[in-house]
Amino acid sequence: MNGETWTSLGSLLASLMFIWAMFNQHFNFVPFFARFAHKLFSFFNPYIQITFHEYSRDSFDRGTAYVAIHRYLSVNSMATAKRLKAAESVRESETLVLSMDDFEEMVDEYQGIKVWWTSRMTMAKGQSISLYPREDEKRFYSLTFHKKYRDLIIKSYLNHVLAEGKAIAVRNRRRKLFTNSKQAESHSGSVWSHVIFEHPATFETLALEPEMKKDIMNDLITFSKAKDYYAKVGKSWKRGYLLYGPPGTGKSTMVAAMANLLQYDVYDLELTSVSNNTELRKLLINTSGKSIIVIEDIDCSLNLTGQRKIEKNIVESEDEKVEFIRAVQNGRTGSTDGTKVTLSGLLNFIDGLWSACGGERIFVFTTNYLEKLDPALVRRGRMDKHIKMSFCSFEVFKVLSRNYLGIESHVLFGKIEKLLKEANTTPADVVENLMPKSSRDDGVHCLKCLISALEDAKVAAIAKAEKEEKLRVGKTGNMKENGGGENNVEEKTG
Ligand SMILES: Nc1ncnc2c1ncn2[C@@H]1O[C@H](COP(=O)(O)OP(=O)(O)OP(=O)(O)O)[C@@H](O)[C@H]1O
Numbered sequence: 001m002n003g004e005t006w007t008s009l010g011s012l013l014a015s016l017m018f019i020w021a022m023f024n025q026h027f028n029f030v031p032f033f034a035r036f037a038h039k040l041f042s043f044f045n046p047y048i049q050i051t052f053h054e055y056s057r058d059s060f061d062r063g064t065a066y067v068a069i070h071r072y073l074s075v076n077s078m079a080t081a082k083r084l085k086a087a088e089s090v091r092e093s094e095t096l097v098l099s100m101d102d103f104e105e106m107v108d109e110y111q112g113i114k115v116w117w118t119s120r121m122t123m124a125k126g127q128s129i130s131l132y133p134r135e136d137e138k139r140f141y142s143l144t145f146h147k148k149y150r151d152l153i154i155k156s157y158l159n160h161v162l163a164e165g166k167a168i169a170v171r172n173r174r175r176k177l178f179t180n181s182k183q184a185e186s187h188s189g190s191v192w193s194h195v196i197f198e199h200p201a202t203f204e205t206l207a208l209e210p211e212m213k214k215d216i217m218n219d220l221i222t223f224s225k226a227k228d229y230y231a232k233v234g235k236s237w238k239r240g241y242l243l244y245g246p247p248g249t250g251k252s253t254m255v256a257a258m259a260n261l262l263q264y265d266v267y268d269l270e271l272t273s274v275s276n277n278t279e280l281r282k283l284l285i286n287t288s289g290k291s292i293i294v295i296e297d298i299d300c301s302l303n304l305t306g307q308r309k310i311e312k313n314i315v316e317s318e319d320e321k322v323e324f325i326r327a328v329q330n331g332r333t334g335s336t337d338g339t340k341v342t343l344s345g346l347l348n349f350i351d352g353l354w355s356a357c358g359g360e361r362i363f364v365f366t367t368n369y370l371e372k373l374d375p376a377l378v379r380r381g382r383m384d385k386h387i388k389m390s391f392c393s394f395e396v397f398k399v400l401s402r403n404y405l406g407i408e409s410h411v412l413f414g415k416i417e418k419l420l421k422e423a424n425t426t427p428a429d430v431v432e433n434l435m436p437k438s439s440r441d442d443g444v445h446c447l448k449c450l451i452s453a454l455e456d457a458k459v460a461a462i463a464k465a466e467k468e469e470k471l472r473v474g475k476t477g478n479m480k481e482n483g484g485g486e487n488n489v490e491e492k493t494g
């Protein structure tokens with residue numbers, strides 16, 4: 001006899017005694033018999049029952065435990081339950097979501113131990129029967145298990161169910177792309193506004209050197225599983241990536257691929273619309289865990305060239321003096337006035353005390369000019385991993401050809417390999433040529449278009465190199481005539 005049967009039998013006997021007492025008009029004995037029956041069966045019943053209600057008495061929100069259990073049981077009951085409930089999914093990709101029907105039972109096994117879950121519902125007495133779900137329907141799940149497993153179930157199994165339920169929620173949720181806009185704040189009062197994040201880029205479609213791709217993916221996955229490690233070493237659970245390289249080399253695409261790999265939300269932080277450090281902090285504490293906070297083109301968002309010195313009013317060279325005066329005019333000096341976002345504000349944003357709230361965050365900065373950034377901003381520990389996105393190599397081209405044309409090898413590949421070495425071409429340029437311009441363009445036609453574009457790029461690159469060489473020779477000639485060093489020329493021409 002299983003746990004559920006025991007419990008049902010106890011309730012049945014208590015009810016019978018209650019009816020019997022009513023018929024016998026022994027009203028004074030009614031509570032006594034009911035209590036007695038309950039006690040009797042509790043004594044002999046070796047099973048324990050725990051109930052999880054959808055709503056608690058003092059809350060209008062669905063209980064988080066109930067919701068997690070609901071998800072866990074929906075996934076696990078699909079193979080075994082005889083009666084399932086179907087509901088339409090909020091996600092467009094799936095049409096129906098199945099879950100355990102009311103009063104259905106499911107047997108679960110944990111470390112070789114059997115437990116019984118039942119989906120139940122109670123209704124307020126004296127109401128008419130309705131076909132539609134009513135507000136007074138109270139749903140709950142009950143879990144029944146043998147009392148000798150009490151410790152294991154309470155300390156381990158329930159945590160397992162809740163963690164699994166949360167993990168299912170993370171897998172199924174529609175991820176969001178947030179942005180900070182003043183307009184959204186004035187409308188909704190929220191500092192971030194969002195849309196559903198549906199970027200199709202993945203590491204599968206991202207064209208990178210194979211070793212580099214493997215390394216980045218391993219790094220991300222290791223990070224996402226390292227909660228205990230970060231707690232042990234006393235570090236907040238976050239990681240910084242700096243993606244740098246010429247335009248069109250796939251920096252933004254990589255951010256999307258990262259988010260899709262880890263199933264994180266993306267917060268696209270537009271620094272130029274943040275008025276001061278306080279606002280920056282407010283934005284940070286309003287981000288959730290499991291997210292990527294990205295600041296694109298960080299060099300354009302703030303002038304971070306040696307800004308720390310400017311903030312501290314340390315001016316060493318003439319160039320810095322000019323920059324300092326400009327900064328004063330733009331109100332970028334003095335981190336104490338709190339009127340502008342400053343470098344120290346940004347550093348605090350990345351690794352100050354507040355950044356530890358919520359956990360599991362990745363910061364990504366992208367830039368076309370690494371050398372423009374203040375070393376403090378990009379030092380290891382803050383930006384843990386520096387990733388250089390380069391011009392298109394032959395390996396990268398092969399991935400693009402496979403993705404866009406379905407061609408893995410071709411006689412034209414040899415020519416393309418040679419040309420790619422001779423001209424600096426970005427993956428974005430290659431992609432542009434690999435995309436068919438009309439329905440009549442086949443893969444080979446696209447490869448030929450690419451070859452012709454690469455030949456043009458090569459001619460342009462040679463012409464540019466010749467022009468630069470002429471300029472360089474001209475400068476050296478001038479220097480010799482003036483009898484000065486290179487610095488002199490720089491000062492004069494500058
Ligand atoms: N490595 C790559 N793999 C696949 N596609 C790429 C890659 N690099 C660029 N692309 C293609 O080129 C387009 C532009 O790339 P992306 O916006 O990621 O470049 P970026 O480095 O962020 O440029 P910018 O510095 O101008 O912001 C993308 O839409 C994508 O189709």
Ligand SMILES: [Mg+2]
Nearest residue numbers: 251252296366
């Ligand atoms: Mg970009």
